[in-house]
Amino acid sequence: MFTNYFFLIEGFKNLSTVGTITRTSKSITKRIINTINFEEAKIIVELGAGDGAITKYLLQRMRLDSQLVVFEVNPSFCAALKKIKDHRLMIINDSAENMACHLNAGSVKKVDTIISTLPFILFPPAKRDTILRQSADLLADSGSFFQLNYAAAVRDLYKVYFHRVQTAFIIWNMPPAYLFVCDNNIY
Template identity: 40%
Template sequence: MNLGIKIQYQGQVQSKGMKGYFFFKESIKNMKTSATVTRSSKHVCKKIIQYVDFENADVIVELGAGDGVITEHLLASMGPNTKLISFEILDQFCDKLRAIDDDRLIVVNDSAEHLNKYLKENGFDKAYDVVSAIPFVALPKELSKKILKEVKRNIRKGGNFSQLHYSTLVKGIYEDIFGEVKTEFVPLNIPPAFLHFCKG
């Protein structure tokens, strides 16, 4: 089916339909770590980055980048001197992220709990803001806590941490680690999404 909408990167053209199918195919093979078969809608992408301080950020960190749908929205809003470090554990998704071929983007094919190592390697002390789509509901509780404590340790004081979910089931884990959590519901997504916003 030709959905008629084309995206172009470095001469590589892919329709949104093809991107959606690729995401579906790879996610279904890795349901334990992806927890969904659809990439985020443009409504989620716009909302989840709403508190990122694009004016002042030197480095923005993205966790669970998938095939880059939120990554592209972040890059489109970033200035020329801001870096984006995007973590993704699936090799196939990392290939898609590298194809974006933007020298502000640093693709890390490793788990988010190693955040500190990659910040330091790239010359940064703290992440300015962090945007995450890691499905903490699906991950072992200890690993989720480890990653979130690592985020708390490595985000600047007052930095914005924005998290995508499909329920409010584990909201408590963010309250335990970050304190106050503001939640927004985004119905225009499959499945409908909840966005949690916290401060570092």
């Protein structure tokens, strides 16, 4: 219960970067987790990790030799994430706009999975485009980009950057949400 209250407070204080006042539901988390091929996913990136609702599940399923790199701008959420003790977790307190710089500095050229809960609809277009362009460029050919969103109308936005975009509506979230699964494979 404390974590829900903590998220609610941070959501109200920083709505333009958090994008919601509720944590990601277990329904959405399970949908994402069950879609990832953890045998193949060596490098996973999470954009807007919040207080770790999805992060913890990813770490439970990841291989021991995999790495999870999370980008979170909110210092309070970063402090909560640092309580997760796992050598595979790297927390970067910076905007996802700078992810290519951070990943390249760590010799990461391609990632297998990107999970984003960033509120792109609230971002200035230049910031949104920079993050999506970098995501598409960093994604391995067999990788997937997952985006949680509260409006279906943004589906065409993802089609600009990814070859294929699939949409799932998840009613068991507050508020109900759309999960966009994007990839660069041409079928």
